[in-house]
Amino acid sequence: MSRKLKILVIGDAMILGSEFKQAAEKYLSNFIGEVKVGDWETDWQKLQNRRLEVEKKGPEIEEVDALIQSEGKDAELLAGLFVPISSKVFDAMPKLRIVGVSRAGLENVNVKEATKRGILVFNIEGRNAEAVSDFTVGLMLAECRNIARAHYSIKNGGWRKEFSNSDWVPELKGKKVGLVGFGYIGRLVAQKLSGFGVTRLVYDPFVDEETIRGAGCIPVDKETLFKESDFISLHARLSESTKNLVGEKEISLMKPTAYLINTARAGLVDENALLAALREKRIAGAGLDVFNFEPLKPDSEFLKLDNVTLTTHIAGTTKEALTRSPEILMEDISKFLSGQKPRFIINREVLEMPEFKNWLAGVQQ
CATH class of the missing domain: 3.40.50.720 (NAD(P)-binding Rossmann-like Domain)
Known part of the structure; x- marks a missing residue:
């Protein structure tokens, strides 16, 4: 016994x-x-x-x-x-x-x-892989289609129709979505995006190319992903080697019509570099569920921007x-x-x- x-x-x-x-x-x-x-x-x-x-x-x-x-x-x-x-x-x-x-x-x-x-x-x-992958697709759509901003406008007595990306509000079909990290969550995001008719690029040096291609995605290096993607979604783990994985250099490669989505870890992104790019409208926007300081401080620069969708670290909940x-x-x-x-x-x-x-x-x- x-x-x-x-x-x-x-x-x-x-x-x-x-x-x-x-x-x-x-x-x-x-x-x-x-x-x-x-x-x-x-x-x-x-x-x-x-x-x-x-x-x-x-x-x-x-x-x-x-x-x-x-x-x-x-x-x-x-x-x-x-x-x-x-x-x-x-x-x-x-x-x-x-x-x-x-x-x-x-x-x-x-x-x-x-x-x-x-x-x-x-x-x-x-x-929480299903939860986070669902939320990622939702945040991608919310940011590029101004869903949260339109909601906020109506709740505050407005009827807003003009936004910072009004000249190029995108449909997903035909776009390139870059996934940084191809673990369980990244693969689910790729799977859920397959119905939107997008090309899915993947950068993950720890996953073999055959696995990526087997999921219907295209393996690329980091520079190619940031240059070509219309949406970039982060799904890497945070470690010493991945801290500030997305910095000034990577953001500078992005299209002016591209969006950055982060439902993973705040430390993957150099917040100052991202804030500067959003402020100067060098990229179209960002959807963020994670931040270096949570909750955001009242004087956070993110609160002053009109091209970012912010959520309260709820992707996995x-x-x-x-x-x-x-x-x-x-x-x-x-x-x-x-x-x-x-x-x-x-x-x-x-x-x-x-x-x-x-x-x-x-x-x-």
């Missing part, structure tokens, strides 16, 4: 700890003996501010959550969404062996330290994206503990560590 585990699940304003508990009880009932539940940050706006800081600076900037301090000493599994999982957390949880976050991003987990200590890390991919993610995580952990093949292990080298092997054998026996 397998040894039962004590686990901690820590939710937040986006996904409550109670939802993680339900998922754990559904998929891990054969392995857990005790579940302790908490919520890291229950205020929605504070959560947005705190998680953004963690994404910029890493989990070590936050103090250890109260539930971890009080209940973590003998817990072996920790799961959540945005709760910071730092070296201080590992210090407070000496028996910890599995960490899981129900998101693709790992900015809130010190993976390097987890690996060093023999702690297996799970994330999930694709939980749908009912389905939120409710399914704890279940995807717990199901994958359950597969692993049951000896099946999991999908989302990040640091597989931990599986070869003798201490982890011994722990796993004790759980599975």
